[in-house]
Amino acid sequence: MSTPIEYDPKPRKATVAVDVGGVIVGGGAPVVVQSMTNTDTADIDATVAQVASLYKAGSEIVRITVDRDESAAAVPKIRERLLRLGMDVPLVGDFHYIGHKLLADHPACAEALAKYRINPGNVGFKDKKDKQFADIIEMAIRYDKPVRIGVNWGSLDQDLLTTLMDRNALEGSPLSARQVMHEAIVQSALISAELAESIGLARNRIILSAKVSQVQDLIAVYSMLAQRSNHALHLGLTEAGMGSKGIVASSAAMGYVLQHGIGDTIRVSLTPEPNGDRTREVQVAQEILQVMGFRQFVPVVAACPGCGRTTSTVFQELAQRIQDDLRKNMPVWREKYPGVEALNVAVMGCIVNGPGESKHADIGISLPGTGETPAAPVFIDGKKAMTLRGPDIAADFEKLVIDYIEQRFGQRSAAEKGIRSRYCRNLW
Numbered sequence: 001m002s003t004p005i006e007y008d009p010k011p012r013k014a015t016v017a018v019d020v021g022g023v024i025v026g027g028g029a030p031v032v033v034q035s036m037t038n039t040d041t042a043d044i045d046a047t048v049a050q051v052a053s054l055y056k057a058g059s060e061i062v063r064i065t066v067d068r069d070e071s072a073a074a075v076p077k078i079r080e081r082l083l084r085l086g087m088d089v090p091l092v093g094d095f096h097y098i099g100h101k102l103l104a105d106h107p108a109c110a111e112a113l114a115k116y117r118i119n120p121g122n123v124g125f126k127d128k129k130d131k132q133f134a135d136i137i138e139m140a141i142r143y144d145k146p147v148r149i150g151v152n153w154g155s156l157d158q159d160l161l162t163t164l165m166d167r168n169a170l171e172g173s174p175l176s177a178r179q180v181m182h183e184a185i186v187q188s189a190l191i192s193a194e195l196a197e198s199i200g201l202a203r204n205r206i207i208l209s210a211k212v213s214q215v216q217d218l219i220a221v222y223s224m225l226a227q228r229s230n231h232a233l234h235l236g237l238t239e240a241g242m243g244s245k246g247i248v249a250s251s252a253a254m255g256y257v258l259q260h261g262i263g264d265t266i267r268v269s270l271t272p273e274p275n276g277d278r279t280r281e282v283q284v285a286q287e288i289l290q291v292m293g294f295r296q297f298v299p300v301v302a303a304c305p306g307c308g309r310t311t312s313t314v315f316q317e318l319a320q321r322i323q324d325d326l327r328k329n330m331p332v333w334r335e336k337y338p339g340v341e342a343l344n345v346a347v348m349g350c351i352v353n354g355p356g357e358s359k360h361a362d363i364g365i366s367l368p369g370t371g372e373t374p375a376a377p378v379f380i381d382g383k384k385a386m387t388l389r390g391p392d393i394a395a396d397f398e399k400l401v402i403d404y405i406e407q408r409f410g411q412r413s414a415a416e417k418g419i420r421s422r423y424c425r426n427l428w
Contacts, residue, residue: 013261015232016204018146021090021114023060025207025265026232030295031258032265033285034061034234036094038278041071041078048081050278055082055089056331057279058286058297061265063092063117066099072106079112090114092148096122096155100135110143115207117148120192121155129157133192137199146205147196148234151188153181153212160184160191182217185210186224193231206231207265211238218253226262235263242271247284254288283327299326299343302357302364309369310349318367318394319347322401337409345401346379355379363404365397380404 017027025032035054039046041064051062066072079091093113095102100123103110116136124132140147161184168174175183189208196206208231210221218237225233237253240246250268257263266288268281286297303319304310322345326333333340346361348354350369358364358379365388367376376388378400388396 013226015230015264016206018204018207018232020061020092020146020207022088023090025061025234027264029264031263031289032060033058033282033289034063034092034265034267035059035278035282035285036063036267036269037065038272041065042068042074044074044077044081047074047078048085051078051082051089051091052085052087053279054282055087057282058330059089059279059282061090061092061114063094063267066093066095066102066109066113068098069102069105072102072109075106076108076112092117095119095136099123100132100139103136103139110139110145113145115146115148116140117150118192119150119152119155120188121152121157130195133195134199137196137201140205141200144205146207147201148207148209149189149192149196150209150211150234151185151192152238153185153210153217154238156181156184157188160188178217182220182224185212185221186228189225190229193229203231207234208232209234209236211236213237213239215249215253215256219256222257222262223260226257226260232264233262235266236269238269240269240271242273246270250284251288255292258288258292258294296341298330298341299345301326302344302346302348302361304349304353304357306349309352314394315347315349315367318365318397321394322347322398325398333405333409337405340405340409343405343409347397355384359383362408363401365393367393 014028015026017029018025023032037047037050037054039050041047047064051064054062064075066075075091075093082089091113092115093109094117096119099116099118118133118136120133123129123136137147161181164180164184168180189210193206193208197203208225208229210225212218212221215237222233222235235254235257237250240250247270254263254266266285268285270281270284272278272280289295290297301319301323303315306316344361346358346364348357348364348366351366351372354366355377358366359382361379362381364379365376368374374389376393377384378386378388378397
């Protein structure tokens with residue numbers, strides 16, 4: 001028999017480390033999850049509430065729009081309110097068109113932000129472009145803030161694109177228009193980064209991004225960026241879309257480049273449904289990183305898809321309840337039970353794969369399928385620990401999961417553990 005080969009995700013590509021308000025991006029640090037609000041930043045209450053919600057969901061950096069004087073004036077108040085709530089979340093200011101003026105006119109905003117985001121395609125136009133770009137870079141140097149130079153193909157520097165298109169037309173074997181677009185995006189990022197460094201901004205204060213909306217384009221431009229620089233890279237598929245389309249596209253694009261060691265921080269730009277939950281994009285970003293084995297955020301709940309042997313919905317309902325409870329409790333459990341995010345729970349629907357899958361989990365249950373004896377064996381750490389029976393199987397198993405978390409990850413007294421252990425023996 002051949003020796004099994006253990007598969008490991010590709011190591012992170014070595015990039016320069018950037019400190020964003022205490023969160024390290026790049027330099028071999030774990031890939032950072034970030035998100036963006038969709039509130040009017042001038043509405044302090046609404047923005048604080050949404051930032052807090054995103055932060056609790058696991059967003060380690062949150063970007064906010066700074067588009068006018070009222071929003072710039074609100075930034076330090078938002079930051080102060082969040083700190084009073086015990087949330088030291090780095091805030092990134094998203095600047096377009098007049099960022100240089102807003103930062104100059106609102107020094108408290110410039111100080112409160114953890115990072116500035118500049119789009120080289122609309123930082124200024126014609127002869128004003130380099131001057132206004134330099135103004136923001138000088139402000140970043142003055143306040144010791146990192147900058148993300150974020151190119152977006154929806155607002156790409158048209159002068160640069162035209163120049164590259166004209167040169168390409170003169171080549172003997174010209175590239176396709178799409179390839180020239182890729183080159184323009186990459187050059188825009190690298191030229192802007194070079195200019196920022198020439199002004200005096202250190203490389204460990206620069207993050208690059210190249211946002212596009214198609215999977216193959218993202219793979220192409222980030223592969224090119226990674227080959228041609230060692231800057232920390234922010235990954236994201238811009239305008240990814242709504243629902244399953246946005247999730248699948250983001251997962252396919254970022255999954256590929258992450259697997260090739262490219263990317264230091266990610267955002268999943270989902271279009272929320274009307275009045276939808278903005279934290280969904282955080283959850284998807286976490287799940288991409290977790291299923292690929294790069295990070296662990298919440299315990300994993302394995303559940304079978306169901307078939308003709310599982311006509312009852314009990315196992316789906318139990319799996320959903322446990323998964324929802326684990327995610328809801330993680331903000332508290334992360335502090336109370338260090339390491340709990342590594343937990344694996346299995347909720348299976350019948351005897352075919354139920355016992356085997358449950359043995360592979362830390363704690364698992366195999367519920368009875370159609371026509372099976374109404375009994376549910378429970379496996380803990382790979383061994384059958386008990387069998388649950390009766391109308392309260394689901395509730396009893398939920399209690400066992402909590403007990404397992406407390407005993408394995410908690411810091412409780414031996415007496416408390418003994419009381420809980422007697423409870424387990426009574427269920428047997």
